[in-house]
Amino acid sequence: DNLFSVDHIQFPCDAEYTSHLKDTLVDGEFIIDNADGSNEPSFWINDIITYNGQNVSKKTFPQRLTLIFQSIVNIRNKAIGNGHIKKATQPFSIRNKYFFGLSEVNNLLSRNFIETIPHEIDGLLFLPEKDAYKSGECLRVLKWKENETIEFRLKITVNSSKISGLPEKNADLFLNHENDPYATMRYLPNLEQYDNKIISCSYKDSQWHFHRLRDDRPCPNSKQTAKSVIDAVKRPVTRETLCGLRKDE
The missing domain is CATH 2.40.50.140 (Nucleic acid-binding proteins)
Incomplete structure (x- = not known):
């Protein structure tokens, strides 16, 4: 694996930016979003292992997703809206990946839904709700592609x-x-x-x-x-x- 140092990316602990997030480890994917014909680099967070020095990997998957949205992505967006972070100076945007219940599979495979995604997608990821985070290969996770x-x-x-x-x-x-x-x-x-x-x-x-x-x-x-x-x-x-x-x- 490769390590990269990224300058000028900011993660506040609160919307007023009284302190900076630290000792946080997330799992995600760097993607080039294509919205309105312009290429925008984005990092999509799909899981979290450590938050501000606290091990959260044993929480259920829905709990970890909520933490990502409320304590990282949403706070950062509010800080941008409040003017504490200048969006133009950020090297890329930070987003949370959305997950849905099994009942939504048919909708997720529909063309109407796929056309709302700002980047190319090639399949679906199925994860157990109650499992702790596991790095590396996990036999309880299924990545499905129609064309492997x-x-x-x-x-x-x-x-x-x-x-x-x-x-x-x-x-x-x-x-x-x-x-x-x-x-x-x-x-x-x-x-x-x-x-x-x-x-x-x-x-x-x-x-x-x-x-x-x-x-x-x-x-x-x-x-x-x-x-x-x-x-x-x-x-x-x-x-x-x-x-x-x-x-x-």
Whole structure:
């Protein structure tokens, strides 16, 4: 993992900014929002581990979400509204990710809802309400995508053809912390622009296919994530199955 120091970002403890938030650890995702044609960098908080020096990871998920909204995002927005924080000086905005009950799955998959989101989304995340926060892999969390993809680092390599002996280009796909390629995709000239970059690939017909550039990601997926995606491709959870879920299941 990489660490980054960000200057000029402010987190007040209250709307009047009498003190600054400290010793706080959150889990989130950096996203480029596209609202009204303008690109706005945003950090979306989806969970919290420590708040102002207090361990809150054992609280239920709804309690942690409430803490994120009330004590971080909402207070910060009020401080901006009160003029204690100049929004124009902030390197990016801070938002809380919204979560819904199982009864809302059908609505969340609808085009009307998707069009209200200011950035591209590719699936749904299902989390247990009563569990404590768990870092790393968690088998009780399901990330569902209608079209499963893996993020690889693409490397264009040149080898001698086994048939003609002439130089032949390959599109090798690497996972995080792996020195050997996980797979090879059929080389196409338009892939040259993505050499040594993170790309999203789908797997069908026993082949890997380019899906899109992931310039928002600093590193590719892990080997364990790749295994999970392959398992999901072999045993897919359909949209119809999700829409039929009930809270008591």
